Amino acid sequence: MMLKYALTALAFVVFGFPASAQDRPQVSQCQLIAEALPSVTFAKFQPPDDGALFAVEKAQLAEDVRITFLGHASFLIETPGGISIATDYNGWYQTPKVPDVVTMNKAHSSHYTSNPDPAIAHVLPGWNEQAPGEKIEHKIVVGDAYVRNVPTDIRSWGGSFEANGNSIFIIEAAGLCIGHLGHLHHELTDAHYAEIGRLDILMVPVDGGLTLGADSMSRIVQRLRSALILPMHRRGQPIETFLSMFDESFDVTMSQERSVTVSMRTMPRKPLIMVLQGI
Template sequence: MMLRKLALSVFCSLTCAAMASAADERPPVSQCQLVAETSPAFRFASFRLPERSSLQLAKFSENVTITFLGHSTFEITTPEGLIIDTDYSGWLRSSHVPDVVTMNKAHSSHFTLTPDPGIGHVLHGWNDDQPGEPARHNLVVKDAYIRNVPTDIRSWGGDLEPNGNSIFIFEVAGLCIGHLGHLHYELTEAQFAAIGRLDVLMVPVDGGLTMGADSMSRMVKRLRSALILPMHRRGPALDQFIGLFGPGFDTRFANTNAVTVSMRSLPKKPLILVLSGF
């Protein structure tokens, strides 16, 4: 009897430890991946703030500030003061040393192999250890959950480079913020599903270095984010891009390079907001 109890105790200890270890390895639950219908016609459940939540949320800061630093680098400041820089190359920066940076390697203006040593987390959009295999990031820092969806890119010679780009998604204060990186190919159904809902979308509008304006506009219309922030080049390509959207989208040119947004202040109608400095 004692041996049986001892065996059960050992089994329970090992099983519980294994279950705890497995739970620790699971990525956090994404609030952006709420699929309402299955493939091939994915529809993503939109987030609506319950009326009773307003008093509860009023106790907490819920504002996220997004500052355009240039090219495809944005600085995201969370309610808890976490600073995240997208497509960090080292030469576009603010006065702050970011806590987290994301990078893509399509061009040298999207990454650096010598980042500031004060940066706590450096996330590459490609796989350093196994080239061609997808990079996988599921990082929780303070009040932000950061994950990625790998995509293929074209190499400088025009060949397909598998998983050379990542769409980084930042889940902060109820918002789903997505940065398309150096997107070269239209997204697949599986990639749309992995991305989920995006309330704020950072989209390249160069007209061809990534994708043509027509292809890129199709991606934006499909994602139907509330706030769309153009990035990556300027000039006629922007006009061409904006011209592809009908009355279902608004456009505004800001007189500042920053926008502060929360779940409650998101535009009711999709807004293409061109930040100063673009």
């Protein structure tokens, strides 16, 4: 009986949400451990040893998520169920097909477009256009993916801050929690960390100042303690400036590819900063 329930739970995580999930609020699997801040310590996902995944054959699992760096702050995330999500979408970068979901932030025109392809089913701005300064909330299930946001403030050209002008978008698919910091302009509060929860994969800007300085951004990365860190949004400053902020508790690899394929089983056991080709 216990095996039956374990297999059922595994199928839910790996193969996606039931169809009826579209019709009811979705509970984030990434937030389940984030209820007791500031004393909470976030759990870090530890992939099971080979052969220990509830005794289910690996070949039966549709578990791979493919992440491709498109350019600037845009990644394409492709789920096992065939859903594609483009982050900080600006319409400049080509994708194999029209994405099912695009997220946008408004710091600069390189992070959004006013004229998204009308074939895109779900266009998610990270700010509230109808009520500037008010939070915008996205919580949608599309196929086997769940997309939500955590609003943050944004710095204007004059130096003042606009409340809730940026969003950290979180994509949950195949049991993985994938976070994109967007155009983050300030360090995060305990409340932000509680809303975010666990992030297995983190996409982090490394421009050194247009968003946050390398030191501030590295503190966020160290606190989130994601298994896989993907730098993005590099302008001017060499990537080594960001990498120098981390000690031997983080591994670093310079990839020869623009894409990486990941799953719950293949996540690194030690935090890995992977610099994809094109960064």
